[in-house]
Amino acid sequence: MKRVGFYTLGCKVNYAESACIAAMFQQHDFEVTSEPGEADVWIINTCSVTENADRECRQLIRRIHRKAPDAFVIVTGCYAQLQPERVASLEGVDAVLGSREKSEIFELISEFKRRDVPLIAVSPHNQLDHFWLADSSGFGERTRAFLKIQDGCDYNCSFCVIPQARGTSRSEPVDNVIIRARSLIERGYKEIVLTGVNVGDYGRKIGGSLYDLLCKLDELEGLQRLRISSIEPNLLTDEIIKLVAHSEKICPHFHIPLQSGSDTVLARMRRRYKSVLYRDRVETILSYIPHAGIGVDVIVGFPGETEREFEETYRFLSDLPVSYFHVFSYSVRQNTPAASMGGVVSPQERERRSRTLRALGVTKRRRWIARYIGEQVSVLLEGDYTDDGAFMHGFTPNYMRVRLPARRKLENEIVTARIVGLLGDVAQGTFCPSEDEVLIPQVNL
Known part of the structure; x- marks a missing residue:
């Protein structure tokens, strides 16, 4: 039986689509493997949200070619859609498929044999009108x-x-x-x-x-x-x-992109709201759901972002009762309006601002978790174990990550736990009411 391997970068949409591609290969009698040297075909589903994402894609392609030089390598996803010629020029690439073509692999490729000239099949972005209903079940998680x-x-x-x-x-x-x-x-x-x-x-x-x-x-x-x-x-x-x-x-979990707490930066970003609307959404959530988990995406170092504008963002987030941050440094993307804006913020300053907001985010997350010490919560346990196998992790409905003593028979079960402390930015829990694990219905806490 032939084998196919997957590397998926970026968002959960990519993950769902990779799982559907895996299911397609399984229907064609392929076995899915995670070992680079074992795969006859490698699918690399790429991301291009930042320059770092592009760089990671290129490094991954080179690494796979070194470890599996005889494998047929297909690169798809956003980076392949945006820069197909550059991707095709990388050693080891046999096919570059765009966002639409990733669902048509077996229609486009009749046999998976190494090619001297890579196949490039990428539709223009104004023809990306096809919807592919995808879910992650193909990976078996x-x-x-x-x-x-x-x-x-x-x-x-x-x-x-x-x-x-x-x-x-x-x-x-x-x-x-x-x-x-x-x-x-x-x-x-x-x-x-x-x-x-x-x-x-x-x-x-x-x-x-x-x-x-x-x-x-x-x-x-x-x-x-x-x-x-x-x-x-x-x-x-x-x-x-x-x-x-x-x-x-x-x-009761809301992940809401903010990008900046400064209205002047939001205007340059062409976001469709001002900071007052964002604050209102957070306050409205908490007025109805006091225990809601609220996550934030924020970008620092956008072109023209002054120290004053950054401080506006810092103060805005410091005062906002949210649970955690995802902080990104601005990355220039070709063919976007921001790429030609003046007022470039130096990489060193972007890094400083990132560190400052990340430190605030850690404090926010720890304070949020600390509110639940002594409380009972429901946790959906996952097959996510510590290296020594002694503990496993899961999430509450409001997206608090909880570490519990390992009970392999309870993978994919919702259990009652009591939060007893913090370990880094993870809640430490014990099973309730005793060491006899009790399965319970969904509880929104």
Whole structure:
């Protein structure tokens, strides 16, 4: 039996699509492997959100070629879509497939034999109108499933290249999403995570909305947890917040990109809100769901960002009652408006600002977790063990990571735990009410 290996970089949408590609290969009698030297075919699903992501893709391609020089290497994903010629020029690459073509591998390639001249099959970004309903079940991970419900983006933020890599916003009809979700539940998944490039834009062009979809999914028998991966602040409506507040299934966890706490920077970024709206969304969430987990994406060093504007962001985040940050240094992306803006912030200054915000983020996360010491929570346990195998990890509905004594029989089960302390930025827990593990229904804490 031939073997295929996968490396997936970037977002959860990529992960779901890689899993679907894996399922396609399995249907063609391939076995999935994680060992570089064992694979006859390697699929590298790339990211291009930053220059670091591009660099990581190139390094990975070279490393795979060194370890598996005879393997047929297919590079797909956003980096392949945006820079196909450069990818094809890398030693060891046999095929470069764009965002649309990744779902058509077996139609495009009849046999996986090394090529002197790489195949390049990449549709222009204005033809990226096809929707591929994908989920992560092809990789066999049994705890949570990532379900792609939306693709592309119409926002055109000045720093972002993803609309060029993914095309315009499009959604899968509600009925098809429900059918796929039922299938995931039947396969034993306890949690479904809704993913997309701009999830909050779901349904706009097909006469629906994310709220409508959430209402339908909330009614599914057997579903224990439903999570929204990320949502833009201007698309997070009061009705969605209230639905989450009253649901026993939808997780009280909101990951909301901010990018900057300075209104002048937000304007240059072409974001569709001001900081006052973002603050209102956070305050509204906590007024209905005091125990909600709220995550933030923020970019430092955007062109023209002054020290005063950075301090505005720092003060804004310092005062905001959120749970954790993801901090990114601005990275120039070709063919974006920001690439030609003046006022370039030096790499050293970007790094300093990143460190400053990350330190604040660590403090925020630790304070958030500390609130739960002594409290009982529900934890969905995953096959994520410490190196010595003594402990395993899982997540609460509000996305607090919890470390518990290892009980392999409890993988993919929801258990009651008591938070007893902090280990770094991870909650330390014990099983409740005793060493006899008790399985419980979903509890929104």
